[in-house]
Amino acid sequence: MTKILIVEDVPDNVELARKILISRGYEVVHAANAETGYQLAMETRPDLILLDLGLPDYDGLTLAGQLREVSAFENLPIIAFTAWPVETAKHMAESYGCNGFIGKPIVRVQDFIAQIDSFLQKK
Amino acid sequence: MPSLSNVAIKLIPASQFTIDELTAIYNQTRVDYLVPMPMNATRLAEYVQAYDIDLHHSLVASEDGELRGVAMLGVRAERTWVTRLGVIPSTRRGGVGEALTRSLLEQSQILGIDFTMLEVIKNNAPAHELFRKLGFYEVGELLILRRSPSKQQVEPVIADARRLERYEALDLVGYNRGTQPWTNQSESMSHAEDISGLYLTLSDGSRGWLVYRRQKFTLTHFIYKTEEGNPAEMAYAFLSHLHHQYPRLDTQIENIQVNDPHLAGFYKMGYVESFRRIEMWRGIPPETLIARK
Numbered sequence: 438m439t440k441i442l443i444v445e446d447v448p449d450n451v452e453l454a455r456k457i458l459i460s461r462g463y464e465v466v467h468a469a470n471a472e473t474g475y476q477l478a479m480e481t482r483p484d485l486i487l488l489d490l491g492l493p494d495y496d497g498l499t500l501a502g503q504l505r506e507v508s509a510f511e512n513l514p515i516i517a518f519t520a521w522p523v524e525t526a527k528h529m530a531e532s533y534g535c536n537g538f539i540g541k542p543i544v545r546v547q548d549f550i551a552q553i554d555s556f557l558q559k560k
Numbered sequence: 561m562p563s564l565s566n567v568a569i570k571l572i573p574a575s576q577f578t579i580d581e582l583t584a585i586y587n588q589t590r591v592d593y594l595v596p597m598p599m600n601a602t603r604l605a606e607y608v609q610a611y612d613i614d615l616h617h618s619l620v621a622s623e624d625g626e627l628r629g630v631a632m633l634g635v636r637a638e639r640t641w642v643t644r645l646g647v648i649p650s651t652r653r654g655g656v657g658e659a660l661t662r663s664l665l666e667q668s669q670i671l672g673i674d675f676t677m678l679e680v681i682k683n684n685a686p687a688h689e690l691f692r693k694l695g696f697y698e699v700g701e702l703l704i705l706r707r708s709p710s711k712q713q714v715e716p717v718i719a720d721a722r723r724l725e726r727y728e729a730l731d732l733v734g735y736n737r738g739t740q741p742w743t744n745q746s747e748s749m750s751h752a753e754d755i756s757g758l759y760l761t762l763s764d765g766s767r768g769w770l771v772y773r774r775q776k777f778t779l780t781h782f783i784y785k786t787e788e789g790n791p792a793e794m795a796y797a798f799l800s801h802l803h804h805q806y807p808r809l810d811t812q813i814e815n816i817q818v819n820d821p822h823l824a825g826f827y828k829m830g831y832v833e834s835f836r837r838i839e840m841w842r843g844i845p846p847e848t849l850i851a852r853k
Contacts, residue, residue, distance in 0.1 A: 446598055447591050470600065491596040493587065494603065499777050499810040502709045506808065520594050525835065532832050533708045 439557065440464045442483035444474035444500065445518060446493050450541060454487065454518075457546055458553065469493075471500040478504060485514040485557055487539070490521065490529070498533040505534040514556045569659045574618035574632065579605050585620060585630050589646025595681060595835055610751045611643065611742060612636050617667040621647070621656045631660035633667055634742055638846035640668040641742040642678040645687070657687070661694055665842070675843040677742055679815065682836040696840035701818040702741060704834040705826060707803070707811040714829075716804040717762070717797040724757030729771040732757065733783050739849045741815040741839055744783060749773075752781055760798050762789065770798040779811040784822060795825025803829065815839075 441458055445451045446469045455465045466481050468474035471492045478486060486504070490497035497517065504510045517530040517538035526538040536556055543549045574582055583601045590596040599607065608615065611634050618632040628651045634641030642664050647656045668676050679702060680687045724732070734746040742748065749755055749771065757771035766789025773781035779802065786794040803811075815837065816823070 446587075491590075491593075491598055493583075493598040493600040495777060496812075498706065498708070499812075502810050503777065506709070520592070520596075521835075522594065528832060529706070529834060532706070 438462070438464045439485075440466060440481060440483045441553070442466045442468065442474065442477055442481065442486045443518075444468045444471065444486060444492065444497065445489040446470060446491075447489070450489070450518075450543075453543055454549075457543070457549060461550055461553075463553075471495045471497065474500055475503060478510065479507070482509070483513070485516065485553065487516050487518045487553075488535070489541075490517055490519045498529060501533040501535050514559070516553075516556055568623055569628065569656055570622045571619045571659065571663050572622055573616055574620050574630065575615040577620055579608075582615075582620070582630065585627050586644055586646060588627075588648055589629055592649050593681075594683075607644075608632075610748055611641070612747060612751070613643070617664070617671065618644075619660055619663055619667075621660055623651070623654075623656070628654075629656045629660055631657075631664050633664050635671060635673070636745070636747055638673060638675060638848060640664075640671065640673050640676045642676060643742070645678075652686070658690055658694070661690065665694065675841065675845055675849075677839070677841055679741060679837040679839050682838055688838065691840050694842070696842045698838055699739075699841050700839045702815040702837040702839050703818055703823075704812075704814045704837070705816060705831045706813075706834050707826075707829065707831045709808050709810055710803070710830065713807060714800050714803040716801045717760075719763070719797055719801070720761040721801050722759045724759055724769065724771065726755050729755050729757035732769055732785070733771050737783075737785075739845050743815050744781075749781060749783060755781070758798050758801055760794070760801065762794075762797060764789070766790065766794055766797075768794040768798065770802065772802065774806065774809070777810055779806060779809050780813060782813045782816075786822065791821035792824035792828075795822035796828050797825075799825060799829040 441463050443454055451467055458465050466477055468477045471494050488497045501515050514536045517535045519526045520541040530538045539552050579601045583604045587598045613632045614635040621629040629647035631645040632643050730750050733749045752773050754774050759769045761767040768786040770784040772779055
């Protein structure tokens with residue numbers, strides 16, 4: 438089963454994304470901060486990481502940079518999950534080695550699923 | 561005790577709450593921000609210590625027994641700083657933010673301080689308007705810059721480079737830098753751990769220094785000065801030495817003046833703009849804060 442790690446600290450955002458992804462048949466793992474996110478990435482070896490950029494211990498971009506340092510994660514889709522304006526999100530995601538971004542909040546479920554599927558297909 | 565600006569809103573000194581409680585209320589106020597900047601209790605405690613937050617004069621807003629918002633007050637000689645102001649999203653537009661800010665200004669008056677500083681995220685129009693309404697005026701635009709770790713080795717510019725120990729770095733930072741944003745004032749640096757620096761002299765006689773904080777994953781808190789030469793070239797030179805030494809560290813620096821002549825050197829080194837803040841003041845800066853000629 439395809440495994441997605443959600444690193445996100447806001448419970449409502451986590452629950453919505455989790456429900457959608459599980460309904461689509463994905464296995465979901467969740468971390469509420471960057472340190473746990475790093476540990477779970479190492480332990481569970483997800484197929485994609487959905488990464489909030491504002492986390493309470495250190496920020497998501499720093500975590501993206503750390504994960505890219507791990508050779509096993511060089512080609513792992515890391516997707517920024519952010520409410521930043523589109524141009525800023527795109528710019529920052531690219532700068533830190535993310536494969537792209539998905540905007541928050543999730544407005545259209547079908548769009549969210551299509552984006553996740555698309556990033557996984559490009560893997 | 562703070563006075564009540566709105567009878568329905570009760571303002572409680574933040575010192576009556578634990579750091580865990582303050583962290584929870586702060587994070588709830590930021591949940592829908594474009595740049596939410598959540599914190600855990602450890603980070604908030606560090607923030608309180610590093611930026612001289614006076615929790616006795618900081619406030620939590622309560623209405624009908626529910627916590628609605630928070631605002632903190634930094635206190636230093638002859639100046640205060642409004643920070644971490646936030647209101648629970650469902651409660652906004654109800655006067656909680658204004659009550660909190662007005663009361664922080666009253667707290668400043670109680671402390672005998674007439675000069676207050678703050679920064680507001682650019683394009684946060686409601687907050688910006690509120691601060692204008694309460695007598696704050698714009699003094700500049702500030703950049704938050706980042707640079708990702710790089711697998712490409714940075715070649716250091718040829719220079720006579722000397723590492724500055726903490727005491728040397730703080731000595732340089734403490735000298736005559738004028739009205740800096742709160743986060744970049746010498747007190748902020750002296751409270752922070754892991755401060756060190758670089759002093760560079762280039763072959764053409766240009767010289768300058770960079771003071772920074774090295775944390776586990778990040779480089780932060782840059783203060784720098786070109787003593788002689790072109791600022792952009794000096795910036796590139798000291799950044800080349802820094803990133804040569806720490807290629808795997810993420811870099812986050814905040815509140816760099818938008819007209820800083822060093823900026824071209826940062827951009828050449830791969831720094832990107834994350835977002836902007838507007839710096840605002842209320843009152844006249846005290847003589848002790850203004851740089852001497």
